[in-house]
Amino acid sequence: MYLGRNGDDDTEFVQFATTRWSQLVRTAYMLTGDFHEAEDLVQTTLIKVYTQWRRLRRDETDAYVRRALINNNRSRHRKHRVVHLLMPFLPDATEPDEASGSEKRDVLLRALAELPPRQRTVVVLRYWEDLSIEEVAYALGCSEGTVKSQASRALAKLRTHPALAIQSLTSLGDAP
Numbered sequence: 001m002y003l004g005r006n007g008d009d010d011t012e013f014v015q016f017a018t019t020r021w022s023q024l025v026r027t028a029y030m031l032t033g034d035f036h037e038a039e040d041l042v043q044t045t046l047i048k049v050y051t052q053w054r055r056l057r058r059d060e061t062d063a064y065v066r067r068a069l070i071n072n073n074r075s076r077h078r079k080h081r082v083v084h085l086l087m088p089f090l091p092d093a094t095e096p097d098e099a100s101g102s103e104k105r106d107v108l109l110r111a112l113a114e115l116p117p118r119q120r121t122v123v124v125l126r127y128w129e130d131l132s133i134e135e136v137a138y139a140l141g142c143s144e145g146t147v148k149s150q151a152s153r154a155l156a157k158l159r160t161h162p163a164l165a166i167q168s169l170t171s172l173g174d175a176p
Contacts, residue, residue, distance in 0.1 A: 111161040122150040
């Protein structure tokens with residue numbers, strides 16, 4: 001793979017992209033709700049990061065890439081404004097308490113998809129990526145108070161979401 005720059009920088013970037021790919025795609029999936037869009041988002045982000053690779057401080061690379069991923073996701077929303085039609089739930093033969101982990105995850109992902117983009121991003125970064133309030137604020141370019149209020153509003157919506165009313169949100173924790 002020829003990237004057209006200094007060989008050491010290329011090797012370092014390829015190693016970074018290779019080792020972080022899965023984690024970035026998981027985060028992007030939580031942000032987009034679609035695996036293919038998540039992969040496209042990560043690819044777009046890594047292309048943009050590569051153009052700045054020589055200038056990046058290596059101790060800030062993860063934070064920079066995370067912020068770029070979030071900004072590219074915002075741009076995707078602004079450019080496309082596509083409305084995704086979600087299929088309704090099919091009746092399940094199992095009781096809610098007997099639902100498998102993947103079924104619970106699917107329900108949570110559907111509920112996340114209904115949150116406004118900023119609230120969804122806060123929930124994903126704060127509770128899925130387990131970032132501190134300060135780190136989320138830095139990634140979003142906003143104040144810590146904004147992160148707290150967005151997280152509080154998002155968790156309140158999730159707690160009252162019909163599909164989640166049966167399940168406990170203890171895995172998400174309490175509002176900050």
